[in-house]
Amino acid sequence: xxxxxxATWIALFISLFNTALFFLFNTRIHDQNYDxxxxxxxxxxxxxxxxxxxxxxxxxFDEWAHSVPDTLSYSVQAVMPFIxxxxxxxxxxxxxxxxxxxxxxxxxxxxxxxxxxxxxxxxPFIQDAATIxxxxxxxxxxxxxxxxxxxxxxxxxxxxxxxxxxxxxxxTCFLSFMNADSDFGSFVCKNACFDTLRWTLSIDWxxxxxxxxxxxxxxxxxxxxxxxxxxxxxxxxxLRWFQLPxxxxxxxxxxxxxxxxxxxxxxSIPRLYDMSARVLNTPHLQEKWTxxxxxxxxxxxxxxxxxxxxxxxxxxxFWHGCHKNSGRCFGTVVDDTxxxxxxxxxxxxxxxxxxxxxxxxxxxxxxxxxxxxxxxGGTLLGAVRHGNIIEWDYDCDIGIYRDDIDKIKELxxxxxxxxxxxxxxxxxxxxxxxxxxxxxxxxxGDFYRVQFSRFNHxxxxxxxxxxxxxxxTKDTWMETHRQDMEFPSSFLKPLETITFMNMQVLIPNxxxxxxxxxxxxxCIEHPRLxxxxx
Numbered sequence: 200x201x202x203x204x205x206a207t208w209i210a211l212f213i214s215l216f217n218t219a220l221f222f223l224f225n226t227r228i229h230d231q232n233y234d235x236x237x238x239x240x241x242x243x244x245x246x247x248x249x250x251x252x253x254x255x256x257x258x259x260f261d262e263w264a265h266s267v268p269d270t271l272s273y274s275v276q277a278v279m280p281f282i283x284x285x286x287x288x289x290x291x292x293x294x295x296x297x298x299x300x301x302x303x304x305x306x307x308x309x310x311x312x313x314x315x316x317x318x319x320x321x322x323p324f325i326q327d328a329a330t331i332x333x334x335x336x337x338x339x340x341x342x343x344x345x346x347x348x349x350x351x352x353x354x355x356x357x358x359x360x361x362x363x364x365x366x367x368x369x370x371t372c373f374l375s376f377m378n379a380d381s382d383f384g385s386f387v388c389k390n391a392c393f394d395t396l397r398w399t400l401s402i403d404w405x406x407x408x409x410x411x412x413x414x415x416x417x418x419x420x421x422x423x424x425x426x427x428x429x430x431x432x433x434x435x436x437x438l439r440w441f442q443l444p445x446x447x448x449x450x451x452x453x454x455x456x457x458x459x460x461x462x463x464x465x466x467s468i469p470r471l472y473d474m475s476a477r478v479l480n481t482p483h484l485q486e487k488w489t490x491x492x493x494x495x496x497x498x499x500x501x502x503x504x505x506x507x508x509x510x511x512x513x514x515x516x517f518w519h520g521c522h523k524n525s526g527r528c529f530g531t532v533v534d535d536t537x538x539x540x541x542x543x544x545x546x547x548x549x550x551x552x553x554x555x556x557x558x559x560x561x562x563x564x565x566x567x568x569x570x571x572x573x574x575x576g577g578t579l580l581g582a583v584r585h586g587n588i589i590e591w592d593y594d595c596d597i598g599i600y601r602d603d604i605d606k607i608k609e610l611x612x613x614x615x616x617x618x619x620x621x622x623x624x625x626x627x628x629x630x631x632x633x634x635x636x637x638x639x640x641x642x643x644g645d646f647y648r649v650q651f652s653r654f655n656h657x658x659x660x661x662x663x664x665x666x667x668x669x670x671x672t673k674d675t676w677m678e679t680h681r682q683d684m685e686f687p688s689s690f691l692k693p694l695e696t697i698t699f700m701n702m703q704v705l706i707p708n709x710x711x712x713x714x715x716x717x718x719x720x721x722c723i724e725h726p727r728l729x730x731x732x733x
Contacts, residue, residue, distance in 0.1 A: 251362065252285040254279055254335030254432065258446035259424070259495075260343030261488055262295040266477040271309070271342050272302050277347035277587075278339070281355040286334040288312050290446055290496075294325050311717055314441050328441035333432040337361070340428040340447050344475035345379055353377070353466045356413045361429050362466065364415060372434050372459035376451060376733035378480045379425035379469045386410070388463075388730070391420035393455035397590070398506040398520070398547045399654070400452070412467040422491060424448060435460070444498045452503055507548040520549030523635060524650040527553075529593070537593050539730055545591040553651045554588060555700050558595045558659050560636055560705055561649050570603040573694055575662060576717070578681050582699040583710050584723050591728055594658055601663035601673075610647055613638040629653075644675030682717035 255274055267289060275284050287309040289299060294313055301309045310327035337358070341347075347354070348632050361375050386409040392401045402420060410416040426447045435450065438457065443449030454461050479485045497519060500508075504526065506520035527610055528547040529537050539546065565572050574582050575596040581589040584643050588595065612630040617640035629639035637650040647661040664671045666688045677683045690707035697706045707713045714722055 200452070203440050224564075229705075233268060236724070251282055251336045251358075252334070253282045254286040254288065254333050254338045254359075255284060256288045256290060256333075256338055256340045256435070256440070256446065257343065258290040258340065259346065260291070261295075262297075264488065265299075266344040266474045266478055266483050267299050267597045268302050270345060271558070273343060273345075274347045275305060277351040278354050278358075279287055280351065282337070282358060284335075286310070288328075288331060288333070290314060290328055290440075290457060290674065292444055293317065295354060300345075312441070314444065322698070331441070333435060335432055338430055338432050338435045340430075340435070340450060342379075342425045342427070344471040344473060344478065345425060345427070346474055350466065350468060350471055353413075353464075353519060354470060357429060357464045357466075358411070363461065364462070368460070372437065372454065372457060373461075373544065374430040374434065374450065374454045374459055375462045375464050376421060376428045377428050377464040377466055378421050378423045379427065379473065380423065383587055388416065388418040389420040389422070390418060391452075393452060393503075395456055395504065396545055397543060398504050399509060400455075400507070401511055403511040408498055414465055415462040416465055418463040419455070421463065422449070424687070426451065428504075439726070442502065444495045444502070448496075449499050452499070452505070458502065464586050475625060504544070518549055518552075520547050521655055521657075522549070523553075524654055527651075527655050527657050532593060537591075540591060542578075546593055550593070550657055551588055551590070553655060553657045554593075554595055555649045557636060557649055557657065558588075558701060559636060559700060561597070561659050561661075562702055564598070564607065564609065568603075568606045568608075570599055570606050571601045571694065572597050572661075572705055573691060574598075574697075574704060579706055579710065580704065580714055580718065580722060582697050582704070583714060584726070587700055588697055589726070594660060596660050596662065598662050598664050598671075601665040602661060609638040609649075611639055613647065627683045637638045643677075645673070646675055686713065686716065 230505055255271070255278075257267065257270060260270075271287060271289075275287075285308070287305055289295075289301075289309060289311045291311065291313055292315045294317065295311065299311065310326055310331060311324055312326050312331050314328045316327045355379060357375070361373075362374075365371070365373060373497060385406050387404050388407050389402060389404040391403075393399075393403065402422070424445070424447075428447050428450055430450070434454075436449050438453040438459075440446050440450055443453065445453045451461065451470075476660075479488050500519040501504075506518070508519060510516040510517070528550050529539055532538075537546070568610050573579075575598045577589055577596065579593045581592065589727060599703060604614075609630055609632060629637050631637050631653060635652050637653050639648050639650070641660070646663060649659045649661065651657040662673055662675075664673045666672075669688050670685050670693065671688050672685045686707075690709060690713050694705045695702045695708050695710070697710070712721060
């Protein structure tokens, strides 16, 4: 009996032992297979990265004071241990003069490209940047006068981090950048938003713990003009690098415009050696370079359509659009549809601001003269809807009683000058106020116009109405303005006030009924863009 029990226990032990051996053996096989799989993936990733090649795109240098030969040599030395350089593109707005001396060992890889080709025949070694086919899988865009040799290890880590992100997010418009100066003090993370609809670049920043070195952070903007940028060749071409006067920052801003993913690489060295002091070695050259860089920055903003730069934290605005001594940002308006509407944009903010300035000035004059005026058309619609000019409108409209014209000194002067002038142009047939606003009798009919300046024709139209059989009418009608119509004089008896652009101005009574008579029911609640189809 006892022997039988012992035998049973021995058999059970042997069975359990065999099961454990089987499980262990199979687990080791599974682990080995898994390790083999991971090793294969890693080898494949390494192979893919080893198969990558790099194009160097050097730009943002001055033709009369630069370090292009040294910058090229040092950059190639920095990256060659990790990735082969397949092409070097030296981009300039025009053919460099004097010609750039390319290091002998790099001449076969190098191409000088001009982003603004001359109408004259270029030298044989000069190419139109738009025709260049980038040969590398990856592209590093560099400014002049940075010695990258100390950053060789940073390049390797940066390239790996960038390619890892691209592997996880294939077919993504992706750019990463590194600042030339990465001070190890408190870290400032800058982020930007390019609102193309409103022509506005907003820049925000925050102090935060420094991200781990050798990683890609979520910060997506820098104002460092010596920014170094990394992306793939398809993205660089899609962003049309060959149209940008400042290629590095230009690609960064263009990436924001197209909604690309943008990340900042955090290096482990505080800063790169700047060689610019060797060439910009006099106050004259330094001042000349500062002025030259500012001009190219304005040119870049003009190409990208950035009219307003807002610094959120500092609560500052920097304007890059039109002004009193320039023309407005758009041309003649056809079919009540400005050209920017066809471009998928709204009125440039500088233009809106100048219209507001002109309107505020006019309201002050009319209030001081005790003139009976009221907001008309789309201007009234914007006032009732949100207390301001509609964001896609291009002028202001007001109505006045024709009998009150003589109360406005500026209009009577403009009227008399228009009668005296056979040419009836802005010089001979208009009155320029001491503040620089221009009052004139409109050429299109029997109404008046106050313009922002003699050069900038953003304006407020003044339509004189008179009462006839209980109806307000006038002598000139605008065929493209469907809201331009007669209306009962009871809407003006009495006039009411509304807050418009932070001012108290006059409007018809029962404004909603007045607007729906002109624009249709629901016009306040349901905005629509201008144009014949709308």
